[in-house]
Amino acid sequence: MKPETIALHGGFDCDPATKSVAVPIYQTVAYAFDSAAHGAALFDLEVEGFRYTRIGNPTTAVLEKRVAQLEGGMDALCVSSGQAALHYAVLTVTEAGRNIVSVPQLYGTTHTLFAHILPKLGIRTHFAKDDRPESLAALIDADTRAVFCETVGNPAGNVCDLEAMAAVAHRAGVPLIVDNTVATPILVRPIEFGADVVLHSLTKFLGGHGTTLGGAIVDSGRFPWREHAARFPMLTEPDESYHGLVYTDHYGPTAYLGRCRSAFQRTMGAVLAPLSAFLLLQGIETVALRMERHVENARRVAEFLQADPRVVSVSYAGFPDSPYYPLVQKYLRGKTCSLMTFTIRGGYDAGTRFYDALKLFKRLVNLGDAKSLACHPASTTHRQMSPEEQRLAGIGPETVRLSIGIEHIDDILADLDQALAAAVGS
Numbered sequence: 001m002k003p004e005t006i007a008l009h010g011g012f013d014c015d016p017a018t019k020s021v022a023v024p025i026y027q028t029v030a031y032a033f034d035s036a037a038h039g040a041a042l043f044d045l046e047v048e049g050f051r052y053t054r055i056g057n058p059t060t061a062v063l064e065k066r067v068a069q070l071e072g073g074m075d076a077l078c079v080s081s082g083q084a085a086l087h088y089a090v091l092t093v094t095e096a097g098r099n100i101v102s103v104p105q106l107y108g109t110t111h112t113l114f115a116h117i118l119p120k121l122g123i124r125t126h127f128a129k130d131d132r133p134e135s136l137a138a139l140i141d142a143d144t145r146a147v148f149c150e151t152v153g154n155p156a157g158n159v160c161d162l163e164a165m166a167a168v169a170h171r172a173g174v175p176l177i178v179d180n181t182v183a184t185p186i187l188v189r190p191i192e193f194g195a196d197v198v199l200h201s202l203t204k205f206l207g208g209h210g211t212t213l214g215g216a217i218v219d220s221g222r223f224p225w226r227e228h229a230a231r232f233p234m235l236t237e238p239d240e241s242y243h244g245l246v247y248t249d250h251y252g253p254t255a256y257l258g259r260c261r262s263a264f265q266r267t268m269g270a271v272l273a274p275l276s277a278f279l280l281l282q283g284i285e286t287v288a289l290r291m292e293r294h295v296e297n298a299r300r301v302a303e304f305l306q307a308d309p310r311v312v313s314v315s316y317a318g319f320p321d322s323p324y325y326p327l328v329q330k331y332l333r334g335k336t337c338s339l340m341t342f343t344i345r346g347g348y349d350a351g352t353r354f355y356d357a358l359k360l361f362k363r364l365v366n367l368g369d370a371k372s373l374a375c376h377p378a379s380t381t382h383r384q385m386s387p388e389e390q391r392l393a394g395i396g397p398e399t400v401r402l403s404i405g406i407e408h409i410d411d412i413l414a415d416l417d418q419a420l421a422a423a424v425g426s
């Protein structure tokens with residue numbers, strides 16, 4: 001089925017117990033065992049079924065199947081936030097003494113996780129100087145266990161050359177992990193271009209309404225862990241924390257996701273609430289329609305800002321002179337994401353005057369809501385970065401990031417116009 005259809009039907013026909021057509025909210029912590037033997041078989045993963053909602057829940061399972069199908073993956077784990085997904089995704093293939101290689105254009109909190117939190121556990125990140133595949137390749141060493149990028153960087157709006165990055169990772173015998181939050185599987189399915197693991201903050205476009213936090217880890221089922229057993233003993237050798245289970249034996253192609261759930265979700269417990277899974281499923285039903293409008297409105301806004309003498313620069317990969325334009329054609333089928341940054345005449349002070357004058361756009365740190373949103377990264381999401389790190393991430397002190405919503409374009413442009421007038425005069 002096509003993504004538009006999967007978004008409505010993926011992972012669910014009707015409830016087997018009640019024939020409910022809407023996905024029921026299974027608001028339960030635990031599930032009854034038929035007998036001691038049944039409980040033991042569930043714990044040994046010998047029979048299918050639910051034990052405890054920290055490890056799995058029927059409502060969340062529908063969301064997991066739907067997200068996995070949308071991305072063309074074999075299985076998915078849904079967790080309480082995008083950050084929890086990022087955390088587990090890296091821990092599943094690393095340990096103290098190992099490293100990952102990453103592009104520098106990252107969501108601010110991801111940068112903090114990689115640059116400051118994981119190093120305290122002995123897991124380092126080598127940040128490339130830019131997002132060119134050869135810059136990443138140059139940093140891979142014997143201890144590297146994954147290559148990481150965002151399909152479309154937040155907030156830089158850069159588009160990564162997924163196929164080339166997958167080739168770089170696979171030459172080194174490690175997986176490519178891709179955060180596909182900003183693009184969504186409606187615009188690109190990174191697994192089709194070689195990504196091994198795809199991550200989401202479901203909080204953003206997939207949920208789409210700014211009501212619910214959630215994250216997802218999708219396993220392509222394609223990475224040959226056994227061929228690289230020396231690098232990934234945590235997947236190919238018995239796990240003492242799970243009575244000697246060997247993930248590659250038990251889960252086969254989805255060994256990665258098996259360890260993610262059995263080792264990290266079980267012991268760290270960043271659980272998505274069943275009600276949140278339901279709300280995110282509701283959002284996903286309309287993601288394809290919303291993305292169409294997001295993309296079209298963003299194009300109109302980018303053109304409006306570009307033509308306005310009060311604006312100094314607009315970073316939007318959909319302009320033919322953008323270095324990312326060919327990658328937009330190749331990976332996003334010509335559809336540029338609705339995230340953009342721009343700078344206005346008059347520097348930092350004019351930037352904050354503009355920001356304060358917005359009426360329709362909400363001032364906040366979020367993206368991918370159906371509503372139009374504006375963020376000032378230097379003072380908020382990317383505040384923890386040094387000025388140099390901010391520059392590499394694609395922002396300056398005056399940069400404003402817009403996430404264009406699905407309102408009528410005339411109202412969006414009118415708000416931007418009046419805020420520009422308030423900031424620099426008309």
Ligand SMILES: *Cc1c(COP(=O)(O)O)cnc(C)c1O
Pocket residue numbers: 081082083084107109110150154179181182200201202203204213214215367
């Ligand atoms: C928001 C975001 C995250 C973090 O997701 P939460 O659900 O807020 O934890 C990770 N990556 C990207 C690209 C994001 O935009």
